[in-house]
Amino acid sequence: MKDYYSILGIEQNAGETLIKSRYRNLAAIYHPDKNPDSQSKFLDINEAYKTLMDPVLRNIYDKDLKEYEKFKNALPENKVIPYRSRLRDGGNVNINIDFTNEIKSGAGEFIEKTVNIERYIKCPACAGEGRDKGTLATDCSYCRGTGTVKNRGTNINEACGNCGGYGDIFLYRCKVCNGMARIKTSEKIKLNFAVSELLGGKKNIVFEDNGDEGVFGGKNGNLNVAVKIDEDVFGKTSNGGKGFLNRLLFFRK
Ligand SMILES: [Zn+2]
Ligand SMILES: [Zn+2]
Incomplete structure (x- = not known):
């Protein structure tokens, strides 16, 4: 899961004024016109800015981030999620x-x-990779890379249906096996x-x-x-x- 706060280099209680000024600084530095190698960094900065400036989105994001951090800390030495192996x-x-x-x-x-x-x-x-040769995987946006989502009824973590519990999604799935x-x-x-x-x-x-x-x-x-x-x-x-x-x-x- 992406940490929008560290992407913008701010504390989790930062106000709108600070978010705006940090965004302007960073966007100027990493704009693809000036820095063609920083395309993904620039996209991250924009994503972080848009999310944190929208009170509704920020609220949802903050909750997810807290869950994610709790979950990550509970894992012994960042071991992968149990049902991944299953x-x-x-x-x-x-x-x-x-x-x-x-x-x-x-x-x-x-x-x-x-x-x-x-x-x-x-x-x-x-060859059992699930993706086209040379392509990458990205964090699942639904479970934010954890592979699990909380069932709101039972309050129990379940395998994420979007990524099948893997936590990542192939950008280019192998068409033969569909990933x-x-x-x-x-x-x-x-x-x-x-x-x-x-x-x-x-x-x-x-x-x-x-x-x-x-x-x-x-x-x-x-x-x-x-x-x-x-x-x-x-x-x-x-x-x-x-x-x-x-x-x-x-x-x-
Ligand atoms: Zn997922
Ligand atoms: Zn395949």
Whole structure:
């Protein structure tokens, strides 16, 4: 969040006369006609002046500034907002696979399955940057760079909807991923399952890091496979003997 007071070099209780005179001094120094390198500084000075000279805008700004300072001071060593990392992490992808037929036909040590999965991968167009090459990000004006806004009903800080909780906004978003840095794809992948695990009754097999891609430094999600094997494979036969699975296990010994 920009500090308009330090931009103009004044105290937070400065009156209009002082704001005006500081603005005139600084605008004269940093005017782009005289100083072409100071375009952004000049814009900041104007923004600060316009905001602080309007009693309504200044009132809103002062409140936000106080919140921002409180919030910033509460962060241990300016750590980023907790849910930034959550937003950057990839989600888990869950699929179901039925192994009944493979198990019945007497599998070897491993079963290879080709599955179609939908997941987020790093955007190839921007290499996971989310923005056009060489362009910059700017503070989100809605949350003023904090990534959070206070819910007026609950009084709890929530992720800013304008910037998605990141606190900054890309000036030129990658058009392929729309600034998300990842895209959803549908692809066929091969997975290997140990038959011993399946027969051991494992209901969920996890392939770590194979879920949605984490972006902006976040972790990848996992791919969770819910295992299905028909109950009658495990069950008992009508003549009271062991079920198919038990016979198989016996055979394997
Ligand atoms: Zn924001
Ligand atoms: Zn992209």
